Amino acid sequence: MSDGAPGQGPSTRLIHAVGPSPVVARTVGPPIQNGSTVLLPTAEDLYDHSRPTYGRSGLATHETLRATLAELEGAADCQLYPSGVAALTGALLAVLREGDEILVVDSVYAPTRRFCDKVLARYGVKTRYYPARTEPEALLAMGGAALKLIVLESPGSLTFELQDVSAITALARARGVLTLLDNTWGAGLLFKPLAHGVDISVQALTKYVCGHSDVLMGSACASAPAVVKALHDGVHHLGWSVSGADAYQALRGLRTLAVRLQRHGESGLAVAAWLAEQPEVAEVLHPALPASPDHALFARDFTGACGLFSLILKPGPEAAVNALLNRLTLFGLGFSWGGFESLAISSGDQLAQRRFKTAFAGPLVRLHIGLEEPEDLIADLRVGLDAYAEAS
Numbered sequence: 001m002s003d004g005a006p007g008q009g010p011s012t013r014l015i016h017a018v019g020p021s022p023v024v025a026r027t028v029g030p031p032i033q034n035g036s037t038v039l040l041p042t043a044e045d046l047y048d049h050s051r052p053t054y055g056r057s058g059l060a061t062h063e064t065l066r067a068t069l070a071e072l073e074g075a076a077d078c079q080l081y082p083s084g085v086a087a088l089t090g091a092l093l094a095v096l097r098e099g100d101e102i103l104v105v106d107s108v109y110a111p112t113r114r115f116c117d118k119v120l121a122r123y124g125v126k127t128r129y130y131p132a133r134t135e136p137e138a139l140l141a142m143g144g145a146a147l148k149l150i151v152l153e154s155p156g157s158l159t160f161e162l163q164d165v166s167a168i169t170a171l172a173r174a175r176g177v178l179t180l181l182d183n184t185w186g187a188g189l190l191f192k193p194l195a196h197g198v199d200i201s202v203q204a205l206t207k208y209v210c211g212h213s214d215v216l217m218g219s220a221c222a223s224a225p226a227v228v229k230a231l232h233d234g235v236h237h238l239g240w241s242v243s244g245a246d247a248y249q250a251l252r253g254l255r256t257l258a259v260r261l262q263r264h265g266e267s268g269l270a271v272a273a274w275l276a277e278q279p280e281v282a283e284v285l286h287p288a289l290p291a292s293p294d295h296a297l298f299a300r301d302f303t304g305a306c307g308l309f310s311l312i313l314k315p316g317p318e319a320a321v322n323a324l325l326n327r328l329t330l331f332g333l334g335f336s337w338g339g340f341e342s343l344a345i346s347s348g349d350q351l352a353q354r355r356f357k358t359a360f361a362g363p364l365v366r367l368h369i370g371l372e373e374p375e376d377l378i379a380d381l382r383v384g385l386d387a388y389a390e391a392s
């Protein structure tokens, strides 16, 4: 194909006059490469799938992001998805088939439960839930002959129980059962699932990796060749893709992940320790607190904490929880977490959906501690707790 030339019509010249720049200056980050069509040099190259032939499978920005995430998770390969939920559901669909049975931790992120119950069930995959602190041997004993996969989330959503990941994965491997762990809390830095024997580590990059509450993306990392291939084929068959611009944002987030996480974690612990002393608070659910029943596992497996945890209030009505939340000025009221800003939510009906109910003393509030000064957040929370006390 030649460039536009004198004598050709104006549309032809506009389309073909200037080709791609032959020189791309070397910037610190990779180029944001957007594209659906990839132009191949010769007809023979059209069906050479050892090279990129179509934008959906990812271009320069995606390749750099995938390689960096694989490095972070200590994995051979990484697939990208347009949200954390898409990564979870995409990974499950990639490895499961009709007739399989899966064991899913009861403290799993609510949309993962919804997918198992509403979608996997339609395709003949049976889900059985287990309490987060089930002993590993008892957990494996729950699975029948069709057990294919165990889904872990450690810490669990909202209630932050830890699991003995290496003990569970050792037993699962011995039985030929796969394991998948939602590693969003650990963000790839604080906990290394693959080093603890997990087959698939999934992250909602939306949270700490992207870090600014403005991008949705997910990843699934693996090392075993059969799992790597299943994840790759799954993305290919389902047609997931993310934009080059979003991939760039995720990569930019990765560059500062370690320093942001350290600050989130330190501030989170300071706020959690303060909350544990407040008269309105019955309990703080944070595995890094020495009083946590999971503290020994935390000290063994994690290199630090992020800024997400929950508190259990002393008994009070829902209206009092709303009064607390409505008085906060530095905490936004909104879902998600992992951005630079502090957020708070009540638990709504999420705990009621669980198969195994924990008898907490009172209502649960989940906090995400952002990058603000912790003493300002503490002052804000004190005002909220006063409102809780008044309305109880």
Ligand SMILES: Cc1ncc(COP(=O)(O)O)c(C=O)c1O
Pocket: 083, 084, 085, 086, 109, 157, 182, 184, 185, 203, 204, 205, 206, 207, 216, 217, 218, 336, 337
């Ligand atoms: C533990 C966990 N996993 C996965 C997700 C899903 O991420 P996304 O919002 O990108 O779909 C979330 C979102 O809140 C989450 O908290």
